[in-house]
Amino acid sequence: MDWSFQEKSILGSLVITLAAFGYYFLQAFKVFTGASSAAALSLPFVLIGVVAVVIVVEIVYQAVLAIRSRPEGADERDRLIEAKATRIAYFVLATGAVVAAGHALLSVFFTESVEARIVSQPVFTANLIIFSFILAEVVGFALQLYYYRRGV
Amino acid sequence: MAKCNIRNRIRELRAENGEMTQQALADAIGVTRQTVVAIEHEKYSPSLEVAFRIADTFDVPLDAVFRYDP
Secondary structure (H helix, E strand, O other), X not given: OOOOHHHHHHHXXXXXXXXXXXXXXXXXXXXXXXXXXXXXXXXXXXXXXXXXXXXXXXXXXXXXXXXXXXXXXXXXXXXXXXXXHHHHHHHHHHHHHHHHHHHHHHHHHOOOOHHHHHHOOHHHHHHHXXXXXXXXXXXXXXXXXXHHHHOO | OOOOOEEEOHHHHXXXXXXXXXXXXXXXXXXOHHHHHHXXXXXXXXXXXXXXXXXXXXXXOHHHOEEEOO
16 A cells, blocks of 8 residues: 555554553542542653653654655645544544533532542643544544544 | 545656656645645645646646546
8 A cells, every 4th residue: 555655654653552542531530530649640640751751752753754654745635634533533622622612601609529529629720621632633643643644 | 545536647747757766756736745736636725826836747737647537
C-alpha cells in the first residue's frame, strides 16, 4: 500500500497518542474506580510524564520520517481533508466540554458517599475535559486517514 | 467512498503526452503526487484553479479533461 508523507505522519501521531494517553487513562480509571483520594495526587505527575514522552517521541518520529520520506508540502486536498476532520473533531470536543461542565454543575447534587466525593472532585472534571480533548484528537487523526484512503 | 461526479481523462492525456509521470504532472500543477492519484481515481474533485492548470499543462480546453456525470 502506497502511503504518502502526510498519511505516515498522521498515522504515527495517532499511534503515539493512543499508546501514551491510553496508558494515562488506564491509570486514571484505576484511580477513580479505586476510590482512593491519595492515588489521585499522582495523576498530574503521570500526565506531565505522558505529555513529555509524547513530545519527545513525536519529534523523533517526525524527524526520522522527514529524513526517510520525501516531505511534500500540504496542497488543497490536504487542507480540505484536515478541515473536514477538524470540523467533526470539534463537535467531539464541544460535546465533551458540555458533559464536563454539566458534571461540574450537577456534582452539588451528588450524595456524600466516598465514590461520589471522588467523582465530584475537580480532578475528575479536569480528566473529563482532557479525555474529550484526546478523543477529539484521535477522531481527527482517524478521519483524516479515512478521507485519504476512501476519498473526499 | 465519497461520491465523485467529475470524470476525467488525465491518465489518457498523460499517455498522449509522452507518458508524463504523475509526479511530473503534480509538479507542473503545484499539488502532491498523491493528489494527482486521487484525481485520476476520481476520489477527489480538484478546485477550479487546479482543473484549469491541468488543462493548461496538456494544452487542451477544460472540457477535454473533465466532464460532469450527474
